Amino acid sequence: MISGPPVHPPVENLNEDDLEVIYWEVRGHDGCYRTVAALQHFFDLFPTNHPLRIRTADGEDFITDIDSRVILEFDLHRPLQIMHIAMGGGKSFSTGDQERMNQAVWGFERPGEEMVGIALDMASMQFGEKGRGKGGENFMLGTLDAFYNFVETVVAGGDPMKLGSKRIGPSPHDKWLKEVARRVRYRWTNRETGRWCDHCGKPLDAPKSCPCHEVFYCGSAHQKKAWRFHKKHCSKRKTN
Ligand SMILES: [Zn+2]
Ligand SMILES: [Zn+2]
Numbered sequence: 001m002i003s004g005p006p007v008h009p010p011v012e013n014l015n016e017d018d019l020e021v022i023y024w025e026v027r028g029h030d031g032c033y034r035t036v037a038a039l040q041h042f043f044d045l046f047p048t049n050h051p052l053r054i055r056t057a058d059g060e061d062f063i064t065d066i067d068s069r070v071i072l073e074f075d076l077h078r079p080l081q082i083m084h085i086a087m088g089g090g091k092s093f094s095t096g097d098q099e100r101m102n103q104a105v106w107g108f109e110r111p112g113e114e115m116v117g118i119a120l121d122m123a124s125m126q127f128g129e130k131g132r133g134k135g136g137e138n139f140m141l142g143t144l145d146a147f148y149n150f151v152e153t154v155v156a157g158g159d160p161m162k163l164g165s166k167r168i169g170p171s172p173h174d175k176w177l178k179e180v181a182r183r184v185r186y187r188w189t190n191r192e193t194g195r196w197c198d199h200c201g202k203p204l205d206a207p208k209s210c211p212c213h214e215v216f217y218c219g220s221a222h223q224k225k226a227w228r229f230h231k232k233h234c235s236k237r238k239t240n
Pocket of ligand 1: 197198199200201202217218219222
Protein backbone atom coordinates (compact mmCIF):
# COMPACT_ATOMS: atom_id res chain seq x y z
CA MET A 1 0.00 0.00 0.00
CA ILE A 2 1.32 3.44 -0.87
CA SER A 3 0.60 5.86 1.94
CA GLY A 4 0.35 9.61 1.67
CA PRO A 5 2.57 12.20 3.31
CA PRO A 6 3.42 11.48 6.96
CA VAL A 7 0.56 12.62 9.11
CA HIS A 8 1.53 15.00 11.88
CA PRO A 9 -0.84 16.73 14.31
CA PRO A 10 -1.65 20.40 13.58
CA VAL A 11 1.37 22.64 14.10
CA GLU A 12 0.01 24.17 17.31
CA ASN A 13 -0.30 20.69 18.86
CA LEU A 14 3.20 19.48 18.07
CA ASN A 15 5.11 18.34 21.11
CA GLU A 16 8.87 18.11 21.43
CA ASP A 17 8.94 14.52 20.17
CA ASP A 18 6.87 15.34 17.07
CA LEU A 19 9.18 18.25 16.28
CA GLU A 20 12.23 16.05 16.65
CA VAL A 21 10.86 13.46 14.24
CA ILE A 22 10.02 16.13 11.66
CA TYR A 23 13.46 17.66 12.09
CA TRP A 24 15.16 14.33 11.33
CA GLU A 25 12.79 13.54 8.46
CA VAL A 26 13.82 16.79 6.83
CA ARG A 27 17.47 16.50 7.79
CA GLY A 28 17.71 12.95 6.48
CA HIS A 29 15.77 13.79 3.32
CA ASP A 30 17.75 12.15 0.50
CA GLY A 31 20.72 12.51 2.81
CA CYS A 32 22.14 9.01 3.05
CA TYR A 33 24.94 9.57 0.51
CA ARG A 34 25.90 12.77 2.28
CA THR A 35 26.10 11.05 5.66
CA VAL A 36 28.21 8.27 4.13
CA ALA A 37 30.52 10.90 2.61
CA ALA A 38 30.74 12.82 5.90
CA LEU A 39 31.91 9.72 7.74
CA GLN A 40 34.33 8.90 4.92
CA HIS A 41 35.89 12.36 5.31
CA PHE A 42 36.07 11.78 9.07
CA PHE A 43 37.82 8.41 8.60
CA ASP A 44 40.24 10.10 6.18
CA LEU A 45 41.55 12.18 9.10
CA PHE A 46 43.00 9.01 10.70
CA PRO A 47 45.49 6.30 9.63
CA THR A 48 43.73 3.41 7.84
CA ASN A 49 44.40 0.91 10.64
CA HIS A 50 43.08 3.26 13.35
CA PRO A 51 40.96 1.36 15.90
CA LEU A 52 37.22 1.90 15.66
CA ARG A 53 34.92 1.07 18.55
CA ILE A 54 31.38 0.04 17.70
CA ARG A 55 28.69 0.10 20.36
CA THR A 56 25.10 -0.68 19.46
CA ALA A 57 21.77 -0.33 21.23
CA ASP A 58 21.70 -4.14 21.47
CA GLY A 59 24.70 -3.91 23.77
CA GLU A 60 27.26 -5.15 21.23
CA ASP A 61 30.61 -3.55 21.91
CA PHE A 62 33.73 -4.40 19.93
CA ILE A 63 36.82 -2.84 18.45
CA THR A 64 37.66 -3.18 14.79
CA ASP A 65 39.67 -0.82 12.61
CA ILE A 66 38.44 1.84 10.24
CA ASP A 67 39.71 -0.14 7.26
CA SER A 68 37.15 -2.88 7.95
CA ARG A 69 34.39 -0.63 6.65
CA VAL A 70 32.56 -0.91 3.35
CA ILE A 71 29.72 0.97 1.68
CA LEU A 72 26.50 -0.90 0.95
CA GLU A 73 24.27 0.56 -1.74
CA PHE A 74 20.72 -0.54 -2.45
CA ASP A 75 18.18 0.15 -5.14
CA LEU A 76 14.89 0.53 -3.27
CA HIS A 77 11.51 0.33 -4.94
CA ARG A 78 8.44 2.35 -4.06
CA PRO A 79 9.11 3.99 -0.70
CA LEU A 80 6.02 3.74 1.53
CA GLN A 81 6.39 7.24 2.94
CA ILE A 82 6.03 10.21 0.67
CA MET A 83 7.25 13.46 2.06
CA HIS A 84 6.99 17.04 0.83
CA ILE A 85 9.11 19.69 2.41
CA ALA A 86 8.26 23.35 1.79
CA MET A 87 11.16 25.69 2.44
CA GLY A 88 11.17 29.46 2.44
CA GLY A 89 11.54 31.30 -0.86
CA GLY A 90 9.22 28.99 -2.75
CA LYS A 91 11.64 26.06 -2.62
CA SER A 92 10.27 22.63 -1.99
CA PHE A 93 11.54 19.06 -2.05
CA SER A 94 9.87 15.69 -2.25
CA THR A 95 11.05 12.27 -1.16
CA GLY A 96 9.43 8.94 -1.80
CA ASP A 97 7.36 10.02 -4.78
CA GLN A 98 9.76 8.33 -7.20
CA GLU A 99 9.42 4.70 -8.22
CA ARG A 100 13.00 3.96 -7.06
CA MET A 101 15.48 5.49 -4.72
CA ASN A 102 19.08 4.64 -3.85
CA GLN A 103 20.12 4.04 -0.30
CA ALA A 104 23.69 3.93 1.01
CA VAL A 105 24.84 2.83 4.45
CA TRP A 106 28.11 1.84 6.06
CA GLY A 107 28.86 -1.79 6.84
CA PHE A 108 31.40 -3.08 9.36
CA GLU A 109 32.93 -6.48 10.00
CA ARG A 110 33.15 -7.85 13.49
CA PRO A 111 36.70 -8.87 14.44
CA GLY A 112 37.61 -12.25 12.93
CA GLU A 113 34.62 -12.26 10.56
CA GLU A 114 35.00 -12.02 6.82
CA MET A 115 31.61 -10.52 6.15
CA VAL A 116 29.65 -7.44 7.11
CA GLY A 117 27.71 -8.00 10.32
CA ILE A 118 26.86 -4.44 11.35
CA ALA A 119 25.14 -1.68 9.38
CA LEU A 120 25.07 2.05 10.08
CA ASP A 121 22.31 4.12 8.49
CA MET A 122 22.75 7.73 9.53
CA ALA A 123 19.75 8.94 7.53
CA SER A 124 17.27 6.27 8.65
CA MET A 125 14.91 8.87 10.11
CA GLN A 126 14.17 10.23 6.64
CA PHE A 127 11.53 7.48 6.92
CA GLY A 128 10.15 8.95 10.14
CA GLU A 129 9.83 7.36 13.55
CA LYS A 130 10.30 3.86 12.07
CA GLY A 131 13.90 4.81 11.33
CA ARG A 132 14.74 5.45 14.96
CA GLY A 133 17.40 3.20 16.47
CA LYS A 134 16.45 0.60 19.05
CA GLY A 135 17.84 2.70 21.88
CA GLY A 136 16.04 5.87 20.74
CA GLU A 137 18.91 7.11 18.56
CA ASN A 138 18.22 9.29 15.55
CA PHE A 139 20.18 6.85 13.38
CA MET A 140 20.41 3.07 13.08
CA LEU A 141 23.48 1.16 14.12
CA GLY A 142 22.83 -2.54 14.54
CA THR A 143 23.00 -5.90 12.85
CA LEU A 144 22.76 -6.10 9.09
CA ASP A 145 19.71 -8.33 9.53
CA ALA A 146 17.99 -5.63 11.59
CA PHE A 147 18.74 -3.13 8.83
CA TYR A 148 17.19 -5.43 6.21
CA ASN A 149 14.12 -5.90 8.40
CA PHE A 150 13.78 -2.13 8.73
CA VAL A 151 14.06 -1.62 4.97
CA GLU A 152 11.22 -4.10 4.44
CA THR A 153 8.96 -1.88 6.53
CA VAL A 154 9.67 1.33 4.58
CA VAL A 155 9.81 0.25 0.93
CA ALA A 156 7.86 -2.19 -1.20
CA GLY A 157 11.03 -3.96 -2.36
CA GLY A 158 14.69 -3.59 -3.05
CA ASP A 159 17.87 -5.08 -4.46
CA PRO A 160 21.50 -4.77 -3.52
CA MET A 161 23.16 -2.48 -6.06
CA LYS A 162 26.80 -2.25 -5.09
CA LEU A 163 28.16 -3.90 -1.97
CA GLY A 164 31.65 -3.50 -0.67
CA SER A 165 33.11 -0.32 -2.14
CA LYS A 166 35.50 1.55 0.11
CA ARG A 167 34.79 5.05 -1.13
CA ILE A 168 32.12 7.18 -2.75
CA GLY A 169 32.34 10.57 -4.41
CA PRO A 170 33.52 13.06 -5.32
CA SER A 171 30.40 15.15 -4.76
CA PRO A 172 29.61 18.89 -4.80
CA HIS A 173 29.04 18.65 -1.02
CA ASP A 174 32.59 17.54 -0.20
CA LYS A 175 33.85 20.96 0.85
CA TRP A 176 31.39 21.52 3.69
CA LEU A 177 31.27 17.84 4.62
CA LYS A 178 35.06 17.93 5.15
CA GLU A 179 34.51 20.95 7.41
CA VAL A 180 31.96 18.94 9.38
CA ALA A 181 34.40 16.03 9.68
CA ARG A 182 37.20 18.30 10.91
CA ARG A 183 34.84 19.92 13.40
CA VAL A 184 33.84 16.52 14.80
CA ARG A 185 37.46 15.51 15.19
CA TYR A 186 38.30 18.84 16.83
CA ARG A 187 35.46 18.39 19.31
CA TRP A 188 36.54 14.85 20.11
CA THR A 189 40.20 15.79 20.58
CA ASN A 190 39.21 18.67 22.87
CA ARG A 191 36.43 16.84 24.70
CA GLU A 192 37.98 17.40 28.15
CA THR A 193 37.50 21.15 27.83
CA GLY A 194 34.56 21.41 25.42
CA ARG A 195 31.74 19.00 26.23
CA TRP A 196 28.60 18.52 24.18
CA CYS A 197 25.22 16.93 24.80
CA ASP A 198 25.34 13.24 24.00
CA HIS A 199 21.77 13.39 22.69
CA CYS A 200 21.48 16.62 20.67
CA GLY A 201 25.11 17.62 20.19
CA LYS A 202 24.68 21.09 21.71
CA PRO A 203 27.94 22.58 23.10
CA LEU A 204 27.73 22.82 26.89
CA ASP A 205 28.92 25.50 29.29
CA ALA A 206 27.59 23.66 32.33
CA PRO A 207 27.59 19.97 31.40
CA LYS A 208 25.39 17.62 33.40
CA SER A 209 27.31 14.37 33.63
CA CYS A 210 26.14 10.79 33.88
CA PRO A 211 27.62 9.23 37.05
CA CYS A 212 30.08 7.35 34.77
CA HIS A 213 31.54 10.71 33.62
CA GLU A 214 31.74 9.42 30.06
CA VAL A 215 28.71 11.25 28.65
CA PHE A 216 27.21 14.68 29.25
CA TYR A 217 23.84 16.28 28.64
CA CYS A 218 22.24 19.70 28.20
CA GLY A 219 19.63 18.76 30.80
CA SER A 220 17.68 15.94 32.38
CA ALA A 221 15.25 15.72 29.43
CA HIS A 222 18.01 14.65 27.05
CA GLN A 223 19.72 12.53 29.70
CA LYS A 224 16.46 10.62 30.01
CA LYS A 225 16.07 10.25 26.24
CA ALA A 226 19.60 8.99 25.78
CA TRP A 227 19.37 6.52 28.66
CA ARG A 228 17.71 3.73 26.64
CA PHE A 229 20.92 3.53 24.58
CA HIS A 230 23.47 4.58 27.16
CA LYS A 231 22.31 2.11 29.82
CA LYS A 232 23.70 -0.68 27.62
CA HIS A 233 27.17 0.81 27.88
CA CYS A 234 27.24 2.89 31.07
CA SER A 235 30.11 1.64 33.24
CA LYS A 236 28.07 2.55 36.35
CA ARG A 237 25.21 0.32 35.33
CA LYS A 238 26.14 -2.57 33.06
CA THR A 239 22.97 -4.41 32.02
CA ASN A 240 22.54 -6.34 28.82
ZN1 LIG B 1 20.71 17.96 24.50
ZN1 LIG C 1 26.84 6.54 32.22
